[in-house]
Amino acid sequence: MQVLAEKLGNFIPQDKIRFREPMAAHTSFRIGGPVTYMVEPQNTLQLKQVLSLLKQHDIPFFILGNGSNLLVNDRGFDGVAVKIGPEMSKVSVEGNRITAGAGVLMSRVAKAALEHGLTGLEFASGIPGTLGGGIVMNAGAYGGELKQVVTRVTVLTPESEVLELDKAAMEFGYRHSIVKAKGYIVTEVVMELQEGDREQIKAYMDDLAARRREKQPLEYPSAGSTFKRPEGYFAGELIMKAGLRGYQIGGARVSDKHCGFVVNMGGATAEDVHRLIEYVQDKVYEVYGVRLEPEVIFL
Numbered sequence: 001m002q003v004l005a006e007k008l009g010n011f012i013p014q015d016k017i018r019f020r021e022p023m024a025a026h027t028s029f030r031i032g033g034p035v036t037y038m039v040e041p042q043n044t045l046q047l048k049q050v051l052s053l054l055k056q057h058d059i060p061f062f063i064l065g066n067g068s069n070l071l072v073n074d075r076g077f078d079g080v081a082v083k084i085g086p087e088m089s090k091v092s093v094e095g096n097r098i099t100a101g102a103g104v105l106m107s108r109v110a111k112a113a114l115e116h117g118l119t120g121l122e123f124a125s126g127i128p129g130t131l132g133g134g135i136v137m138n139a140g141a142y143g144g145e146l147k148q149v150v151t152r153v154t155v156l157t158p159e160s161e162v163l164e165l166d167k168a169a170m171e172f173g174y175r176h177s178i179v180k181a182k183g184y185i186v187t188e189v190v191m192e193l194q195e196g197d198r199e200q201i202k203a204y205m206d207d208l209a210a211r212r213r214e215k216q217p218l219e220y221p222s223a224g225s226t227f228k229r230p231e232g233y234f235a236g237e238l239i240m241k242a243g244l245r246g247y248q249i250g251g252a253r254v255s256d257k258h259c260g261f262v263v264n265m266g267g268a269t270a271e272d273v274h275r276l277i278e279y280v281q282d283k284v285y286e287v288y289g290v291r292l293e294p295e296v297i298f299l
């Protein structure tokens, strides 16, 4: 690992390589032990160099976006978190087309769309992840999803090949794309929007933000909806009707405000959250025969 750090230092600025970085500081759950190193490449070339070094030394790694859909183990991760964040977040707008780096926050892309009077990304303005993280899950809300606006995605394959994929090749589905199955890393995304009225776009974004504040427990750390929506049901409703509102294990609690959210009441461990998720799954299955599938990704 020491050798690795020195080699990384040959092409990544020192302040972008952090030793024993606690993941609790990089996840919206505020949970997670340290990774041995966290590195932030500034462009695709650096990303390629990092990956090739990690492979050469057989060092495990994972890609970190904004950590808003991740539950990281309390013991941390004996390997490297490769963060695709602010360093890879350039946004450019040409006509109706927005091209953005995978590390940009979706809220920022939505804001750029608003500033250019483009409609279609309002739904994404309140989703607290990066665009790359959003592509992985085909992030969506209030009837919108990235699939509706994405036309091309640039990825790095596990063999460090750059691929440009059109929408069909992305195999977008509900909280799904081809990215995870293939081990791709998203580096850039192109979206096509429609011309719209700035005031209306802004008003719709404000409306969605108000709905989130009213319905979601934004005052506590969480990873958003803990479970995917089961076919024909709403996870939160099933959990509530199974009598689990406010059910708590350690510091992890089924939100009183929105039962579809597991929240960190303070000091929750990944173990608490994990046990609570399993408890909720078992209880809902027992009562309704529906197996809830976590939307949150475990590391």
Ligand SMILES: Cc1cc2nc3c(=O)[nH]c(=O)nc-3n(C[C@H](O)[C@H](O)[C@H](O)COP(=O)(O)OP(=O)(O)OC[C@H]3O[C@@H](n4cnc5c(N)ncnc54)[C@H](O)[C@@H]3O)c2cc1C
Pocket (backbone or CB within 6 Å): 028, 062, 063, 064, 065, 066, 067, 068, 069, 070, 084, 102, 103, 126, 127, 128, 129, 130, 131, 132, 133, 134, 135, 136, 137, 138, 139, 140, 141, 179, 184, 185, 186, 187, 216, 218, 222, 223, 224, 225, 297
């Ligand atoms: C309060 C709150 C509200 C939320 N509301 C919504 C919502 O309305 N709709 C919704 O869909 N989600 C919602 N989420 C969940 C989350 O914001 C999204 O899933 C988001 O897309 C995750 O992006 P991220 O950058 O935080 O990814 P991370 O959590 O950092 O990573 C998630 C997964 O994606 C992988 N990944 C990240 N970046 C890349 C990349 N560039 N290339 C390849 N893999 C990558 C990671 O390895 C990991 O497996 C919410 C979360 C919170 C906390």
